[in-house]
Amino acid sequence: MRRMFLRLSTKLLNISIASLCRAKQLEKAEAAIIDGIRLGVLPDVVTYNTLITGYCQFIGFDAGYSIIHRMKEAGIAPDVVTYNSLMAGATRQHSITHCLDMFEEMREMGINPDVWSYNTLIHCFFKLGMPDEAYKIFHDVLLNISPCQATFNIMINGLCKNGCINNALMLFRYLQHHGYTPEIVTYNILINSLCKTGMWKDTMRLFEELRESGHAPNAITYTTVMKSCFRYKHFKEGLEIFLEMKSKGYAYDMFSYCTFLGALLKSGRRQDANNCIAHMIKIGYELDIASYNTLINWHCKEGKLENAYNLLNVVEERGLDCDKYTHTILIDGLCKAGNISGAQRHLNQMQMMGFDCLVAFNCFIDALCKVGRLDYALQVFHSMDIKDSFTYSSLVHNLCRARRYRLAAELLLSCIKSGMKILRSDQNAVVKGLSVTCSKTDVKRYKLKIRTAKLLHH
Numbered sequence: 001m002r003r004m005f006l007r008l009s010t011k012l013l014n015i016s017i018a019s020l021c022r023a024k025q026l027e028k029a030e031a032a033i034i035d036g037i038r039l040g041v042l043p044d045v046v047t048y049n050t051l052i053t054g055y056c057q058f059i060g061f062d063a064g065y066s067i068i069h070r071m072k073e074a075g076i077a078p079d080v081v082t083y084n085s086l087m088a089g090a091t092r093q094h095s096i097t098h099c100l101d102m103f104e105e106m107r108e109m110g111i112n113p114d115v116w117s118y119n120t121l122i123h124c125f126f127k128l129g130m131p132d133e134a135y136k137i138f139h140d141v142l143l144n145i146s147p148c149q150a151t152f153n154i155m156i157n158g159l160c161k162n163g164c165i166n167n168a169l170m171l172f173r174y175l176q177h178h179g180y181t182p183e184i185v186t187y188n189i190l191i192n193s194l195c196k197t198g199m200w201k202d203t204m205r206l207f208e209e210l211r212e213s214g215h216a217p218n219a220i221t222y223t224t225v226m227k228s229c230f231r232y233k234h235f236k237e238g239l240e241i242f243l244e245m246k247s248k249g250y251a252y253d254m255f256s257y258c259t260f261l262g263a264l265l266k267s268g269r270r271q272d273a274n275n276c277i278a279h280m281i282k283i284g285y286e287l288d289i290a291s292y293n294t295l296i297n298w299h300c301k302e303g304k305l306e307n308a309y310n311l312l313n314v315v316e317e318r319g320l321d322c323d324k325y326t327h328t329i330l331i332d333g334l335c336k337a338g339n340i341s342g343a344q345r346h347l348n349q350m351q352m353m354g355f356d357c358l359v360a361f362n363c364f365i366d367a368l369c370k371v372g373r374l375d376y377a378l379q380v381f382h383s384m385d386i387k388d389s390f391t392y393s394s395l396v397h398n399l400c401r402a403r404r405y406r407l408a409a410e411l412l413l414s415c416i417k418s419g420m421k422i423l424r425s426d427q428n429a430v431v432k433g434l435s436v437t438c439s440k441t442d443v444k445r446y447k448l449k450i451r452t453a454k455l456l457h458h
């Protein structure tokens, strides 16, 4: 009874040591061991192995290795897990010497390495950029013990990472030939490397093969292949994969996709983006309002307001509700195109529909300033209930440019008094302007007012 109790207690001790080590609480783990011994619960090899992993991970290989001496003192013989943990610790530190030392020490102690000892050794060689050596060890495994799935994945991944993608593929084929069924992870490793090396056709071939193999591609596979398609300008294929992924229920939101379109446009690949959108609309992809907004914004930026309005019609026909972004984007588009009256009309409608119009107003005011209708801009400004620092900044900036410094100074001050931040550049422009047009005393007084206002209203 007591023996069983103690065995159970050691198990509990090990569980708590493991969780303390994972939480980086090595001192507490040590204290728990001391407490255990005091209560008659003796640590076993598992306890020490757990400690070794913790020390290797958070302090270093040497700290982990020093546990071996403590084990000997406590009369506990290290096992294969002990040495595997130490080898993993050495690998983490990129030390093939330590890793090999541990492998030898283990054998000298009469402990037989298991598949994980070999896996770790292989991984370590790959990590250090020594694929030939890794391959030799792999051969040893095949002679001595049977490898596991992880061995193959480590091999294939290591070969890929070391730029030996063709060898990785050859190994993959060889294994398949000998009755091995690759996991989805293995496919993903290869697909990812093929993408990175620009081997688009091979990527697609492997992707096809994966689908035919009865495995379902997962989100990682889809995303990798889709990105690769876009990267190598195979937009049609990229889109089809995107849609397939969507239909399988993998979340990949349209907005990210539209962001991708935005990137295409920014890099000047207008035609590519156009083809992409045309295809998207042709296959009747259900866009949401955020996606439409992105597309409408794109048309506006292109100066094709007509297209933007056509899309707006599509939105309405589909029964989707425009949101404040849709309207703001259109108003901004009209402003940028210099169609002030159109923008004004749209802004009025937007206001009547009860939308938050702040950003739209800001665009409008900025546009009015740009076309030199500063007084009208001021009039609109005064009619606004809610303003933000952009509203003020836009006017202050343009008033200074028009050398109307006194008014700019007034607005700047009231901006601060409303509790909003101002741009340092606006303040500098105002002060500089006042210095030219007003007396030194006036400038001094104004600066003092600004300081006081900041003090009181921030």
Ligand SMILES: *[C@@H]1O[C@H](CO)[C@@H](O)[C@H](O)[C@H]1NC(C)=O
Residues within 6 Å of the ligand: 334, 339, 341, 342, 343, 345, 346
């Ligand atoms: C300005 O925009 C409106 C749409 O709100 C449009 O009907 C009108 O033709 C545009 N005017 C000019 C001059 O482009």
